Amino acid sequence: MIRAAVGIVAIILSTGCRLGSNEADARAIDELQERVDSAIVAGDTERYLTFLTADAVLMPPNEPPVRGKDAIRSWSDAMAQRARIQEYRPSDQTVVVAGDWAFREGSFQMIVIPAGSAAPIRSQGKFIIIYRRGEDGTWRIARDIWNLSGSP
Amino acid sequence: MIRAAVGIVAIILSTGCRLGSNEADARAIDELQERVDSAIVAGDTERYLTFLTADAVLMPPNEPPVRGKDAIRSWSDAMAQRARIQEYRPSDQTVVVAGDWAFREGSFQMIVIPAGSAAPIRSQGKFIIIYRRGEDGTWRIARDIWNLSGSP
Numbered sequence: 001m002i003r004a005a006v007g008i009v010a011i012i013l014s015t016g017c018r019l020g021s022n023e024a025d026a027r028a029i030d031e032l033q034e035r036v037d038s039a040i041v042a043g044d045t046e047r048y049l050t051f052l053t054a055d056a057v058l059m060p061p062n063e064p065p066v067r068g069k070d071a072i073r074s075w076s077d078a079m080a081q082r083a084r085i086q087e088y089r090p091s092d093q094t095v096v097v098a099g100d101w102a103f104r105e106g107s108f109q110m111i112v113i114p115a116g117s118a119a120p121i122r123s124q125g126k127f128i129i130i131y132r133r134g135e136d137g138t139w140r141i142a143r144d145i146w147n148l149s150g151s152p
Numbered sequence: 153m154i155r156a157a158v159g160i161v162a163i164i165l166s167t168g169c170r171l172g173s174n175e176a177d178a179r180a181i182d183e184l185q186e187r188v189d190s191a192i193v194a195g196d197t198e199r200y201l202t203f204l205t206a207d208a209v210l211m212p213p214n215e216p217p218v219r220g221k222d223a224i225r226s227w228s229d230a231m232a233q234r235a236r237i238q239e240y241r242p243s244d245q246t247v248v249v250a251g252d253w254a255f256r257e258g259s260f261q262m263i264v265i266p267a268g269s270a271a272p273i274r275s276q277g278k279f280i281i282i283y284r285r286g287e288d289g290t291w292r293i294a295r296d297i298w299n300l301s302g303s304p
Contacts, residue, residue: 057257059278061213061299065259098250103282105209105295107217126211128280128297130255143257145280147213147299 025097029131029139033104036141041088043080045073052141053132059145086120087111100133101142107149124149174249181247181254181283181291188293193240195232197225204293205284211297238272239263252285253294259301276301 032051039048049069058066058075066075093106109124127146131139184203191200201221210218210227218227245258259278266273279298283291 059257059280059299062302064301065278096253098253101248101250101253101255103253103255103295105211105297126217126297128211128282128295130280143255143280145257145278145297145299147211147297149216150214 022097025102025133025139026095029095029097029102029104032131032139032141033129037088037090040076041085043084045076045080048076049073053134056141057143059143061147082115083121084113084115085110086113102131102133102139104129104131108146177249177254177285177291178247181249181256184283184291184293185256185281189240189242192228193237195236197228197232200228201225205286208293209295211295213299234267235273236265236267237262238265254283254285254291256281256283260298 036048036051039045039051049072052069052072054069055067056069056072058072060066060075066072087110089109090106091108093104095104096102105126105128107124107126109122112121112123113119114121125146125148127144129141129145130143132142133139188200188203191197191203201224204221204224206221207219208221208224210224212218212227218224239262241261243259243261245256247256248254257278257280259276261274261276263272263274265271277298277300279296281293281297282295284294285291
């Protein structure tokens with residue numbers, strides 16, 4: 001479902017450097033994000049961490065920033081214990097590639113089941129994710145900020 | 153006060169393209185952001201709009217995204233009528249320049265006076281701002297997302 005929802009992204013050509021590689025980069029970044037979303041929905045923190053830069057920062061709403069893989073591991077484990085994600089559906093996504101950096105903006109709809117509860121919570125929001133290409137050529141998530149957009 | 157608070161930013165060299173220009177770009181982007189923050193604190197919507205790309209998107213918490221200058225004008229005017237910003241203090245800022253795109257991450261502390269009230273509201277949060285260099289060489293804000301970080 002997430003694979004299908006990621007769908008087509010708009011590609012904005014950028015610096016003129018690496019001309020011709022932006023489409024391939026945007027595809028690689030889309031594939032990365034599909035794996036990331038799958039790992040998050042599955043509550044698989046260790047797999048999720050493999051997709052982050054060492055200095056990655058999560059910027060969740062109503063909490064301080066979460067800096068670095070160790071802090072992100074603790075935060076993600078705590079989240080996975082508090083709730084299960086039943087459905088995560090991104091939309092309106094755009095990816096911009098600029099050299100060794102890239103960003104994605106988009107919206108999402110999510111259904112979460114809090115631990116010990118059968119009542120699902122629906123929410124919708126928006127995000128910007130920043131990616132960095134490592135020296136090994138692999139794209140990873142460097143920053144991720146999101147917030148909610150009000151009632152669905 | 154905002155000028156002083158913007159202070160020193162970390163500059164991460166990026167693509168290898170435009171080598172040597174990243175520091176100058178980061179300085180130009182810092183100066184832009186100081187002007188933007190001043191215009192927002194002053195409630196000067198028209199001045200603020202001059203610093204945005206035509207397709208800029210604001211992504212405020214607990215509201216849908218605000219797309220394009222006309223929508224941003226309405227949103228900013230409504231905000232200026234609802235409250236006055238007494239103080240805005242950014243911190244922990246990093247600017248990354250990648251060709252014709254750049255982004256800033258950081259935290260902020262803010263004191264707001266709601267209209268018709270003498271009681272200030274203190275809040276703290278974090279943000280990612282994305283900039284694009286126009287064909288005229290001028291950097292402008294293309295995306296701005298933020299959220300709150302909990303109690304100060």
